[in-house]
Amino acid sequence: MTTQTTTPEIPGAPSSDTTTDTLGIPPHIGRALATGGGALTVVSAFLAWTWTSAFPGDLTVYGYPGGLQVLVLIGGALTTLFGLSSYGVKGLRWLTPAGGDGAIKFAALATFYTTWYTVIAITADLGGIVNLEPGGYIAAIASAVTYLGARALPFERPEPDPIDPDDTRWEHVKHAYAYRWQTIKAAYAGGKPSTLGALPSYVEILIIVAILGLGLTVFTYGIGTEYDELFIGFLITAAFGFAALNKSGLVAQASQITARHQNITICGAFVAAAMFPFTQTDDQYATVGVYILIFGTVALGLNIVVGLAGLLDLGYVAFLGVGAYAAAMVSGSPSSPFDVHFPFWAAVLVGAAASLVFGVLIGAPTLRLRGDYLAIVTLGFGEIFRITANNLDGTSGPDITNGSNGISSIPNLNILGFDFGAEHAIAGFTIGRFANYFFLMLVITAVVVLVFRRSGDSRIGRAWVAIREDETAALAMGINGFRVKLIAFAVGASLAGLAGTVQAHVTYTVTPEQYLFAGPIPPNSAFLLAAVVLGGMGTISGPLIGAALLFLIPNKLQFLGDYQLFAFGLALILLMRFRPEGLIPNRRRQLEFHEDAEAPTVLTKAGA
Template sequence: MTDTTRPDRGTPLIPLPHGAARLLTTVGAVATIASTMLAWTWTAEFPGDLTVTAYPAGLQLLTLTGGILTLLYALTLWDVRGLRWLNPGRTTAPVFLTALAAFAVTWYTVLAIAIELGGLANLEPGGYVAAVASLLPVIGALALPRPGDTWKSYFAKADDIPRPAPLPAWAERVAITLALALGLVVFTYGISTPDDEYGETFSGFGLLVVFSAWALFSAGLTDRFSALNARHKGFATSMAFLAAAIFPFTQTEDHNANIGVNILIFATVALGLNIVVGLTGLLDLGYVAFLGVGAYAAALVSGSEYSRFSGTQLPFWGAVLVGMGASLVFGVLIGAPTLRLRGDYLAIVTLGFGEIFRIAVNNLDGSSGPDITNGPNGIANIPDLEMFGFNFGDPHDIGSFTLGRFANYFLLMLIFTAIVVLVFTRAADSRIGRSWVAIREDETAATAMGINGFRVKLIAFALGAALAGLAGTVSAHVSYSVVPTPYQFAGAAPPNSAFLLAAVVLGGMGTVSGPLLGASMLYLIPEKLQFLKNYELLAFGLALVLLMRFRPEGIIANRRRQLEFHETGQLDVPEQKTLPEDPAVTKAGA
């Protein structure tokens, strides 16, 4: 039997009657959920304590989540009325991807138990049940009608997803709020995962998030959410920042707030680089130097005893203006003689500037050069910022919540991020922003149309440098010290120029949320997977290769760039219909 509701679907990879395939997928999802109530191992040495019956914990919770998602999407194939919105195109791709998510987490856990504890003998019967149960929905999904003509259709979005039914404005705002609340829960869980020896919990979390997000994309829900955001742009942006502001109140450990504030610093710098790379198309390989200029300028006027100007301590806004101003000046000084270059030559010059900055601050120690930056030792003991009597280094009680030092800086950096987002969006939508895009697409054509290419590029370079200096000011006070080591092209951990550029490309060039997401991923993943050590860059490189192969426009794509990277069907000239000839016209022409 075939799926008569969607006759355009391809032949299943596994020959089974359609009804049996749906039943196998549904029963397998229920069995996967039930398996999380059993003990998977006999010892609590494996992270999460998977020895308790009827009490899912650790990676079992992730398998439980994957099983529930699989069950929900399996039920959409039974045409359950209340779940139609989950799979509007009635495609089997999200069913397969959610089943793959539960399968990946379960089998990863089973194999990790066997490897780390020394063999399959360390598995309880519940572990075997979970392994078999999670395999059933995958088999059932492959026995369902294929979403398209090739195997790639299992990972693609259907082309014929119907338009959503119109909703009242209040209902759309509720949907946006619920989606952002879910995003906050997911991020909070990810950042709060325990620091296991081999990162087992976070690895399972990553597998679940990747395949589940892929399933939502294939079902067309991400496109619908993007459309909602476009219709309620101001409301969606406000709710996103409100969700971020709630994050410190969900944490009991200041360490997680420390990760959060560093993610915001990294993300803000990436957003500034997005002006240079994403909007203007200038390949800047030394951008992290502007972050260092802002950090060192703020540290010199912070009142630190190790500063060359130890007697000078500017107030909060003074330090911010000094950091931004110094980066702005350096951006103009470096950009003025170099922005007449293009392509690889410009990239080489910016790479050289980044290395010159790091070497210069390393040598300004009083022996190799003037005593300004204290050389390799840097500027230490930078005091905490204070504004209107509010010291960011002291804990503060808000109701029953206590915000520690890093939580205070997180909220401060969130305000700065909002400012940077506002500057980026206003600049991108302005006349100068359209000039940047024109320069990026074709500088020769833009110049021929009257755009002063050098001036436009210099403005982008200077503005990006100033935004990096703003983040550098906060970075210096958060870390208590500034040293030359982080400000290089590539290193073991962000921020460095390679990771900043990767965050822009990974997230999506030319967008606001893309670099923010890319920076969050590139900072959080190395933080949680420290066991990779020397293999971290290898794993990072493989991930970038896969992303560039399957989604070169980035995770959150700019519409124009998405059309550039996926030309099939976009640039085809529609077939022209030939009108019947008029005999009178034909005779006259003859």
């Protein structure tokens, strides 16, 4: 094993080991192996990997990658580009503003794991390694070389604080303050100074458009994977590819640009989402899209309660059920005890108002509790709602909810003569039933995002954050904690009820079994809370992305059967281990979770 020593740039700082070589291979050799192996993997993707088209994706064609070969091609291309950027190739330096070694490592992992997963899948599905063509062997060897080269790159350690805090000499004190100021500036700038420099506004807007287009492409590809092997390969490539982009500093650069044009980014995101149904040839995947929006909207409402106010609510799905039941009862269903048929706008108001009332009734006596006690009470409320809805069947109680049979045959919406249950032709594209509801849910999601942004930036939003950070200190500063928490509970509940009104019409039937605490298919309280934590508490895009992942992945992993929840739980454990702040965290939480990793370690006099 070899060790490299680097000297901090601050005067008077002692030398220390900041990087280590894990394989005994010089870093420049490892970088060359990773770059060359990535390029060879790209070439291998254009060769045949098997002789028969029985394996999904048809990997028998020369010169045209198909199926999993496309994902291997992407991983190899990322590895090669990051490697060339680390060499300072002109025109590619902007790819690694935070350094290229970490990016090369994760891109190499994406290439290696996706390639070897494909090779193993071919061997297992077709009955032996003899079914591999030369292209498969070349890809396996090239990706292994890429992996070994990446492993040889040094592991970067946090640089120690070069100043002894017990030394009171003026020069050391001056350098200490300068060092800490540079650290703070770097942290709030995304970790490393930007290499792009100041860009014109129109260029940054074009970059935002490209980012949104890339996001739509990735989501459309993932949701449209037609067989299990391709989806698993997509997960591997997407996970390690995102990690590579994050390590390279491109994610931080994108975050800075989108933060400077937040309104344009939000509007552009909704435009990109509205393009999704037009990318589909039928209504199959629009079904998944509308459920993701329902799930994401409810998660965003929960984010007000958990992410902003810091209240752990384990029965939040009950508010979704209250809104769905209230809307179903007034929407003209023959199973409803009320013989009324309200228009959609009235049904929306009824659903949101019913959830708001229940939020106040439940929150008023329980929000004086804190922490685990509040969580247990909300968990009990969720179960009480489900059991009560199950018992209001005319036998165990009044005939209101029709018991376990629920309220069925809910008619499709008809707004201003537009029938959401019928197909419509728009600009030459046929838009089916679920696509219609997708557009409606997209409008409701925009309303929820607007409410979240305005309330988060308001005086009450700052009070929520104060309660979350330190309730005792907030009360001492004159904030009425009970009133503030009750408002958060009521707003979050009404947003869930708003989404519930659309869910009732999309599913045709509302039953108590749809609103469990935990189950294999969301939405349920456990998955909603996981979506907020996974995506990033206190942010807008975090819960939406978390909800999309948590709905899409179980939907695609149904072939795992009883092991589906096990695989899902394992993935959550790994994510909480390596990225506890969530996928799209705000900067405050990111610094809190990585305080030890980002803050320089302190050298004592003896250590120096």
